[in-house]
Amino acid sequence: MANFTKKAIIDAFVKLLNEKTLAKITVTEIITTCEISRNTFYYYFEDIYNLVDYLFNTEIEKLQEITMTSESLSDECELVLDFLKNNRTALKHIYDSANRDQLERYLFKALDQTMLNFVKHCFKDIDIPQGDLHFLARYHKYALVGFLINWLADDDDEELESLLKRISLLTEESIRNYIEKLLEISRQKE
Known part of the structure; x- marks a missing residue:
């Protein structure tokens, strides 16, 4: 019953969030929408911002489970x-x-773990320093977040699919080129 109630609260919140801005959503609206008491809401969440954090963390866990099985950044x-x-x-x-x-x-x-998992997967057979793997993942994570924030500010839904494909191709190629340069420098030192 607890999972059902928590899911009902989250579903009601997401429904309201698709209708209005976060600042205009109240606990009263959420509890009315999912037909629970105020005490029940506060049993699960401290406030709406805690609910947002929970929602995001749940989605991160789902995303990380899914992305562990993909073969390319494009798939992810x-x-x-x-x-x-x-x-x-x-x-x-x-x-x-x-x-x-x-x-x-x-x-x-x-995207932190997603990008790191992708970089590690791409180069699992190559001995690359952890610092370089983390740098590559972090660099491309920042680029991708920047593009996603810009997409949210824009009104063109159709561009996202094309944008993600272009970013993934560029990211994969950039990572491969960087690794090749690292390996080349390493061979020259030997």
């Missing part, structure tokens, strides 16, 4: 595409609120 981007398109209004409402930093932290955290 395809997996993320539906989530972004289906939740664009809700994400935009959070982005346009005073809680923009929560969304940015979510994107950075979600």
Whole structure:
């Protein structure tokens, strides 16, 4: 019953978030929508911002489980595409609120492990220093978050699919070139 109630609260919140900005959503609206008491809401969440954090952390866990099975960054981007398109209004409402930093932290955290897993997977057979792997993942994570934030600020839904494909191709090629240069420098030192 507890999981059902928590899911009902989250579903009600996401429904409301797709209709209005975060600042205009109240606990009263959430509890009315999912037909629970105020005490029940506060049993699960301290406030709406705690609910946002929980929602983001849950989505990060789902994303990381999914991306562990993909073979390329392009595959990973395809997996993320539906989530972004289906939740664009809700994400935009959070982005346009005073809680923009929560969304940015979510994107950075979600992509942090995803990019690192991808870089490690691409070069699992090559001995590359951990510092370089982390640098590559971090560099491309920042680029991708920048593009996603810009996409949220723009109104062109159709561009996202093309944008993610272009980013993934550029990222994969950039990583390969960087690794080749590292290996070349390493061979020259020997």
